[in-house]
Amino acid sequence: MTSTVTLHVFSGLPNPTWQLTPQQDDELSQRLAAADAITSTRPSGVLGGLGYRGFSISRAADHAQGPMTLHVHEGVIDRGFLQPNVTDPVLETWLAGTGANAVHPDVQSFVASRIALKASEPFTHGLAAPAHCPQNHAHDAPPYQPGKWNIPTVQPYNNCYNYANDHITNTFAQPGRAHGKQAQQMACGPVETGAIADGLKPVANFHAPLAAGHGWYVALVIWPNVDYHWYRQDNVGCWSHKPGSTAARNWDNANHPIADPKTCNRGPYTVFCTYMVTTRHVVIR
Amino acid sequence: VEKKARIEIDVFSGRPNPAWDLGPEQVRALAQLIQTPHERIAAPPAADGLGFRGFVVTFHNGDVERLRVMGGIVDDGHGAFRDADRRIEAFILTAMPADLRQQFSDVLPH
Numbered sequence: 001m002t003s004t005v006t007l008h009v010f011s012g013l014p015n016p017t018w019q020l021t022p023q024q025d026d027e028l029s030q031r032l033a034a035a036d037a038i039t040s041t042r043p044s045g046v047l048g049g050l051g052y053r054g055f056s057i058s059r060a061a062d063h064a065q066g067p068m069t070l071h072v073h074e075g076v077i078d079r080g081f082l083q084p085n086v087t088d089p090v091l092e093t094w095l096a097g098t099g100a101n102a103v104h105p106d107v108q109s110f111v112a113s114r115i116a117l118k119a120s121e122p123f124t125h126g127l128a129a130p131a132h133c134p135q136n137h138a139h140d141a142p143p144y145q146p147g148k149w150n151i152p153t154v155q156p157y158n159n160c161y162n163y164a165n166d167h168i169t170n171t172f173a174q175p176g177r178a179h180g181k182q183a184q185q186m187a188c189g190p191v192e193t194g195a196i197a198d199g200l201k202p203v204a205n206f207h208a209p210l211a212a213g214h215g216w217y218v219a220l221v222i223w224p225n226v227d228y229h230w231y232r233q234d235n236v237g238c239w240s241h242k243p244g245s246t247a248a249r250n251w252d253n254a255n256h257p258i259a260d261p262k263t264c265n266r267g268p269y270t271v272f273c274t275y276m277v278t279t280r281h282v283v284i285r
Numbered sequence: 286v287e288k289k290a291r292i293e294i295d296v297f298s299g300r301p302n303p304a305w306d307l308g309p310e311q312v313r314a315l316a317q318l319i320q321t322p323h324e325r326i327a328a329p330p331a332a333d334g335l336g337f338r339g340f341v342v343t344f345h346n347g348d349v350e351r352l353r354v355m356g357g358i359v360d361d362g363h364g365a366f367r368d369a370d371r372r373i374e375a376f377i378l379t380a381m382p383a384d385l386r387q388q389f390s391d392v393l394p395h
Contacts, residue, residue, distance in 0.1 A: 159298060159299055160298045175299075226388070229299055230299070243335050244297050244302065247333060249333065267334060
């Protein structure tokens, strides 16, 4: 019998519960084995409360690795009183993904937004006021799911352009390459031309409503003559990105949440080029 | 099998990172610097953000061995060790082709 996952979110209804597939169960074991950053923090969800309170994972006595009960919430794996807790910033997002068939899409969106909120919380320290995400007007805007990207089989082979388009190609996709229009110069014009060849459309801002099937907002910035970078607006309204082969994240170079890529800290990518709209029909390589 | 080494500047987001291969003498010298006993420390957090994120050294001699050199620390995948006096980083900077050194002079360690 594989591990059972329970999403703690309801007050009146029974919480959604599902069984991991054998493959997911193996991946869970790998993820738990890799989580070794000890913390003295306990997730608030173990104490109950209203709304999203995390996931519990249980393995029965007949499981190949023996019985186990864990609670995962707020980036912390609570292992009970006999073992220290450890942190894992992406395990909740991964667990949420395993329950796609067991959880109503509205509840999935709600849980994703709560996880994203918590993920950005540490980076609000030092700000004059709590960060507020702008409203998302794109029906298709993807959820912030770093767990989908920050795994060994995906992270090294997909870049900011893959991430902005929410399309894993494992080719380190380049704007325009799929259509023979890859930029030769690292300036706004040539890179934007490549992206347009792939199917993206430049827009003045990210305020116009985009109905279902009409995509979501991304933004192009340039490190003059050196490189380009992309951001995307997630369904919570704040923006996220994936710098090269490093992990996807929803904070900028100053560790702040990203309300607008035009004004966030972008390190050497000093030139803001344009906002664009991408869709599921865009072809990149 | 002769040991080969490739050094990547982990610096780009969109384009593939720039990289170059070391000559045989340089490979031997760098391997010797790395094999010198060092103070072991806990692995640092993963390099992140936009801009320079360190040098990734990949040795090939049948097996592949990969290390990240950044900020006086070398992460060898099994933990990390201190790069005393930043000798390994200085060696890499010296071995870097002049055009790369010039192109990234604003973001590379001095």
